[in-house]
Amino acid sequence: MIFCKFVKTLAEFDSSIKSINFANHCNIQPPSATNMGEKQNNMSSKNPDRLRKQEFLDLLDDNKNIIYKVSFIYSNTLHTQDDLFQEVIINLWNSWPKFRGDCKVQTWIYRIALNTCISSLRKSKSGPQSIPLTRNIEMIAEEYDLSKIRELYALINKLEKIEKAIILLYIEEKSHDEISQIVGISKSNVAVKLFRIKEKLKMMSQN
Amino acid sequence: MELEQLKTSWKELSVKMEKAEIFNRKVTMNMLRRNAKSSAGKLEKYEMIFFVISVLYTGFLGVALTLNESTLIKNESIIVCIAVFILAAIWQGYKLIILQQIKFDRCSTIELLSRVTKYKLLTKGRLIAGMIMLIPVFALLIYFQRDMMVKELWIGMIAGAALGLVIGIRTFMNHWKNINELMTDLEEIKSYDSLSGE
Structure with a gap:
């Protein structure tokens, strides 16, 4: 009985998802020449991996507020803000090589941060220890x-x-x-x- | 608090955040150096392990079927087990496909939430369907191996089944809250579906 209900719900869900018009919001356009030029210049250094990490950390530094605010909004008892903050950083890092500058960097960060927090794939006690945030929101306010x-x-x-x-x-x-x-x-x-x-x-x- | 007030409070907080030290470069650098895995990456690895196990068992049982002389273990019993592992491999494969479609940088929020919900429902479904399917599978195995069944074996099986039932019901109850949450997410996604139809 429960299984039938489950299968029915899944089938309904599948058909409803197919009918949603996602309207090409996620299309990745060809890279812009300027953006790629900048990236290639940076990568041609002696230690490209380290440089790539530094470049990424600069990006995080400039946009830390976005990640912090999104993880604050979606944190709950199961997922602490630190957990979400860390998870967003890992996902940003994994997606960073694929970023081709087709949209504003902030839009890209918002998308990944929101998608990470909304998916809640992280389990509360699994994984490495979270990055300790130096300040929590109550200390800032x-x-x-x-x-x-x-x-x-x-x-x-x-x-x-x-x-x-x-x-x-x-x-x-x-x-x-x-x-x-x-x-x-x-x-x-x-x-x-x-x-x-x-x-x-x-x-x-x-x- | 209305939306405009909320906006003002949020702005004030944002200004303070700009000045605050909330990002630790050194710790983050260490994390990147360690190549920390994302939750989606870990899940993919986990599902892949189960997929490989199911495929390997299907192969192993296939070989066993060709070599079996149906003296102790009946060919029918092996066929039932092969069917279970084939089904498990298909289920795992489907879950892997869905997991690979979860692209944090390319999907919109609605698209991603729908895929994640689908994946989570399939995971819960495996638990429920698995529990239900155990009953006919065991019934078939007992039927095909009926010549082997002595009194001690029956007692052991009944005790095992009772224990399994208790564990199964307990697990199901633990997951019920999560299933309800997933249903709420589904309702929300559906409301966006109806919105696009307006």
Whole structure:
């Protein structure tokens, strides 16, 4: 009985996924000449691996906030912020050689960070020890801000996984175009979904 | 707190984060040097091991079937076991295909969530289907090997089955919460499907 229900659900799910129009949001375009030129210059050094790591660390340094904020939003009791932070870095590192500059580097980082956090493939106690973050969010926020941060976190945490991604990108002041690229829905649907999330948040804060 | 207030609070936090030391270059460099594996990579390795085991057992039992003289172990019993391992290999292969489609840098959020949910459902499905399938498989094996069944063997089998049932039910209950969470994710993905139809 349970198995039949499971098979039925899976079949329904399969057909519904096939009907979603992913609208070529994920197409990787040919590399831009400037980007590849920069990369090749850097790789021609005596120690390309070390240089590649340094280049990657610089990239992380410049965009650490994105990773930190996404992992903060998606951290829960099972997955700590440190766990997610580390997992995002590993996935960024694995995808770094394939990045060809077809979109803004921030868009690429948002996509990987959100995809990593949303997938929750990491098990709570498995894997190597997480990178200890030198500061946690409560240390960064000053004391009078703490209640605001906690309220903000509590509100966002009540949203569903994709809603969280949309609202995070919205409060990060990303354009509808960028949100649609990262999340994988059309621009008009971003507006519809944002309107619904706003209503939902309003209702939640009234309650 | 409304969305505009939320936006303001978030902006204030972002400004403070810019100034904070939240990224440890040395620790990260060490991690990259160690070639730490991502969770998806680890899962792929795990599924691959089970796939190889299933294929190897299918081959081994195939050879055993050709050499078997049906004295102690009946050919029918070996065929049942081969069928189980072929099914397991197909299931594992399918899961590996889905795992390889999980591309963090190329998929959109919805696309990735749908693939991950599908993979997780298949993993839970293996547990449920595996437990259910054990019943007819054992029934068939007992039937084909009925000449071998003495009283002691029956007692041992019944005790084993009871223990297996308890473990199975317990595991299933532990996974029930996760299955429910996956169902919620499915509902959310479906709501985006209906949104694109509007």
